[in-house]
Amino acid sequence: xxxxxxxxxxxxxxxxxxxxxxxxxxxxxxxxxxxxxxxxxxxxxxxxxxxxxxxxxxxxxxxxxxxxx
Numbered sequence: 001x002x003x004x005x006x007x008x009x010x011x012x013x014x015x016x017x018x019x020x021x022x023x024x025x026x027x028x029x030x031x032x033x034x035x036x037x038x039x040x041x042x043x044x045x046x047x048x049x050x051x052x053x054x055x056x057x058x059x060x061x062x063x064x065x066x067x068x069x
Contacts, residue, residue, distance in 0.1 A: 003044040011041050 010024035015037050021030040031037040 003047055005048075008041065008044050008048065011037060011044070015041060 004025070006024055010022050014020070014022040015034065018034070020032070020034070020037065021028065023029075031040070
C-alpha cells in the first residue's frame with residue numbers, strides 16, 4: 001500500500017493532540033488506542049523509508065533523575 005505524507009502528518013498531529021479519530025483526504029479513521037496509532041505511524045514511516053531508501057530514525061526513551069542534595 002502506498003502511504004502519503006499527508007496521512008503521516010495527520011496521524012502525527014492527531015497523536016500529539018491525543019485524538020484517536022481523524023479525517024484526511026476525505027477518509028475517516030478511528031484508532032482503538034494511542035498505541036494503535038503509534039504502531040500505524042511507525043509502519044508508515046518504515047514503508048516510506050524503504051521507498052526513499054533512508055534508514056529509519058532511531059527512537060529512544062529519555063529518563064530524568066532528580067539529584068538530591
